[in-house]
Amino acid sequence: MPSLVRYPDRGDPILPEFVPNGDRTIDRNQISEMIIAKLSRRNSLDAEDHLAIRGLSMDFRHHFASSYLVREGQPPSRCAFLVEGYAYRQKLTIDGHRTICSLEVPGDFVDLQNIYLRESDHDVLALTDVISVDIPVAEMRVLAETAPAVGRAMWVDGLIEGAIFREWLLNIGRRNARSRVAHILCEFSTRLQAAGLAPELTADLPMTQEQLGDALGLTSVHVNRILRTMEAEGLVTRGKRQITITDWQGIRRVATFNPRYLHLHQEQPGKVVKNR
Amino acid sequence: MPSLVRYPDRGDPILPEFVPNGDRTIDRNQISEMIIAKLSRRNSLDAEDHLAIRGLSMDFRHHFASSYLVREGQPPSRCAFLVEGYAYRQKLTIDGHRTICSLEVPGDFVDLQNIYLRESDHDVLALTDVISVDIPVAEMRVLAETAPAVGRAMWVDGLIEGAIFREWLLNIGRRNARSRVAHILCEFSTRLQAAGLAPELTADLPMTQEQLGDALGLTSVHVNRILRTMEAEGLVTRGKRQITITDWQGIRRVATFNPRYLHLHQEQPGKVVKNR
DNA sequence: TGCCTACCACAACATTTGTTAAATATACAG
DNA sequence: CTGTATATTTAACAAATGTTGTGGTAGGCA
Numbered sequence: 001m002p003s004l005v006r007y008p009d010r011g012d013p014i015l016p017e018f019v020p021n022g023d024r025t026i027d028r029n030q031i032s033e034m035i036i037a038k039l040s041r042r043n044s045l046d047a048e049d050h051l052a053i054r055g056l057s058m059d060f061r062h063h064f065a066s067s068y069l070v071r072e073g074q075p076p077s078r079c080a081f082l083v084e085g086y087a088y089r090q091k092l093t094i095d096g097h098r099t100i101c102s103l104e105v106p107g108d109f110v111d112l113q114n115i116y117l118r119e120s121d122h123d124v125l126a127l128t129d130v131i132s133v134d135i136p137v138a139e140m141r142v143l144a145e146t147a148p149a150v151g152r153a154m155w156v157d158g159l160i161e162g163a164i165f166r167e168w169l170l171n172i173g174r175r176n177a178r179s180r181v182a183h184i185l186c187e188f189s190t191r192l193q194a195a196g197l198a199p200e201l202t203a204d205l206p207m208t209q210e211q212l213g214d215a216l217g218l219t220s221v222h223v224n225r226i227l228r229t230m231e232a233e234g235l236v237t238r239g240k241r242q243i244t245i246t247d248w249q250g251i252r253r254v255a256t257f258n259p260r261y262l263h264l265h266q267e268q269p270g271k272v273v274k275n276r
Numbered sequence: 277m278p279s280l281v282r283y284p285d286r287g288d289p290i291l292p293e294f295v296p297n298g299d300r301t302i303d304r305n306q307i308s309e310m311i312i313a314k315l316s317r318r319n320s321l322d323a324e325d326h327l328a329i330r331g332l333s334m335d336f337r338h339h340f341a342s343s344y345l346v347r348e349g350q351p352p353s354r355c356a357f358l359v360e361g362y363a364y365r366q367k368l369t370i371d372g373h374r375t376i377c378s379l380e381v382p383g384d385f386v387d388l389q390n391i392y393l394r395e396s397d398h399d400v401l402a403l404t405d406v407i408s409v410d411i412p413v414a415e416m417r418v419l420a421e422t423a424p425a426v427g428r429a430m431w432v433d434g435l436i437e438g439a440i441f442r443e444w445l446l447n448i449g450r451r452n453a454r455s456r457v458a459h460i461l462c463e464f465s466t467r468l469q470a471a472g473l474a475p476e477l478t479a480d481l482p483m484t485q486e487q488l489g490d491a492l493g494l495t496s497v498h499v500n501r502i503l504r505t506m507e508a509e510g511l512v513t514r515g516k517r518q519i520t521i522t523d524w525q526g527i528r529r530v531a532t533f534n535p536r537y538l539h540l541h542q543e544q545p546g547k548v549v550k551n552r
Numbered sequence: 553t554g555c556c557t558a559c560c561a562c563a564a565c566a567t568t569t570g571t572t573a574a575a576t577a578t579a580c581a582g
Numbered sequence: 583c584t585g586t587a588t589a590t591t592t593a594a595c596a597a598a599t600g601t602t603g604t605g606g607t608a609g610g611c612a
Binding site: 073089091092093094095097098099101102113116117118119121144145148151152156158159160161162163166167168169170172173174175214216217256258260261263 | 392397424431438444448
């Protein structure tokens with residue numbers, strides 16, 4: 001059992017107001033195209049589908065690192081699409097232990113399940129500073145049901161998420177600490193690359209050792225032990241709140257990583273049947 | 277790390293031929309109604325939906341305990357619906373360690389994800405003797421797409437499955453062995469009751485201690501230790517390949533079980549929008 | 553500038569859980 | 583009945599991982 005840590009609630013209320021992103025402007029059109037790209041990855045969408053997506057209401061939000069995007073138990077009214085930055089989901093036991101049960105990268109819908117589940121069973125937090133667009137749940141539902149190919153793409157997205165959860169269960173349940181750490185690095189970098197967000201397979205994972213521990217069922221102390229030896233072996237380099245793979249093949253070997261479960265490179269079988 | 281165990285492949289080929297269930301006859305109509313009941317649990321279906329479900333091709337199969345229903349890597353052509361008996365999913369590491377990542381009870385679709393994912397990332401095995409009906413994947417796909425309310429029910433089914441995976445991650449990652457064992461008992465009995473398969477919350481879980489260990493990230497030896505003390509405390513009774521809860525409140529306390537993640541008692545929001 | 557906080561490093565020690573191996577039950581098949 | 587396979591029980595021991603606590607460093611902020 002890891003030490004019981006109180007995770008401070010550094011939620012939105014105590015944070016300063018919305019801060020627009022100074023470096024570059026992001027507009028609605030760009031986001032629509034991001035969403036279209038995401039949902040087309042395994043599924044072709046037609047012009048009408050594109051139109052429906054472009055018609056969604058979008059509400060930009062900036063979240064500081066460690067703030068909540070979704071809270072457990074809340075009846076959610078909006079669905080967040082990650083535009084910039086990383087997020088994660090967490091669940092807490094009654095006695096305050098935390099598990100981080102997934103990582104989300106730009107281009108991920110963070111809580112598609114809220115379209116059909118009435119209350120969230122977990123929290124979603126910003127890992128880094130995050131820009132998201134919020135879309136009303138009701139619109140997403142209508143989109144899914146009137147544009148079947150889009151609905152199907154969202155469904156498939158959830159299926160792959162499920163496959164990732166299963167792999168994490170294997171990771172935490174049956175791999176030793178060293179392999180677990182290696183595995184999360186492999187997965188993260190592979191997903192980043194697949195999403196076109198990184199040219200190389202050298203993840204730059206901006207997590208604290210405590211967060212890493214919570215994602216892997218370990219304590220931060222033990223994660224520290226593992227990372228130090230990995231660095232000594234030349235597998236990774238590290239900074240504060242950040243880990244970088246320097247020897248992909250080595251890390252991959254330690255993790256016994258097989259990306260099959262990510263279901264990349266899968267076109268979908270069959271054409272979408274439109275109406276009955 | 278648990279001992280490396282070779283799980284014998286006692287798959288269908290070496291087993292005797294299909295043995296029809298002597299005790300009672302099961303017919304197509306009955307199964308259709310089971311499927312309709314399952315998919316109506318959180319979603320109302322109309323007469324047309326019912327008709328579509330009744331029109332599915334169904335192929336009865338009997339699986340002996342420990343035989344495979346689905347194998348990792350196979351491109352699946354059929355979707356199994358569990359009629360009788362229990363099944364489980366497993367994933368293996370390259371070096372032969374196993375994790376059991378879910379339990380399936382009668383009324384569950386065992387591999388709905390195969391509708392849209394081209395190869396399975398895990399195995400499905402019969403925990404007890406099982407009767408299933410197999411439905412061609414292509415028909416399921418057409419059903420989902422032509423009967424939107426049915427598709428939506430299948431989608432929701434997958435969402436809840438995802439919620440269960442997340443809870444298992446919390447369980448294995450952050451609860452001690454004793455709570456883990458208690459938690460799986462709570463979940464199983466709650467699901468059985470919710471599915472109308474058991475009047476009481478006293479699960480009768482027909483798993484070996486080794487299987488239990490694989491589902492909880494523990495070794496069978498340690499599961500044995502836990503179960504013995506639980507029996508001594510009057511929380512459970514046991515037989516070979518079977519555990520029964522005798523003190524529900526006690527077990528629940530040990531597990532710190534909160535069934536929110538099962539999303540029982542959820543009617544779905546909104547009417548299904550039919551066509552565009 | 554200097555304080556505060558978050559994060560990381562590290563050590564000594566404690567505990568849970570895993571390992572190995574053998575003995576004992578129990579069910580089933582012949 | 584008897585043999586065989588499967589499952590459980592148990593013990594002695596080993597190892598991985600958790601616990602506690604202290605100190606260090608970097609960066610944000612007053």
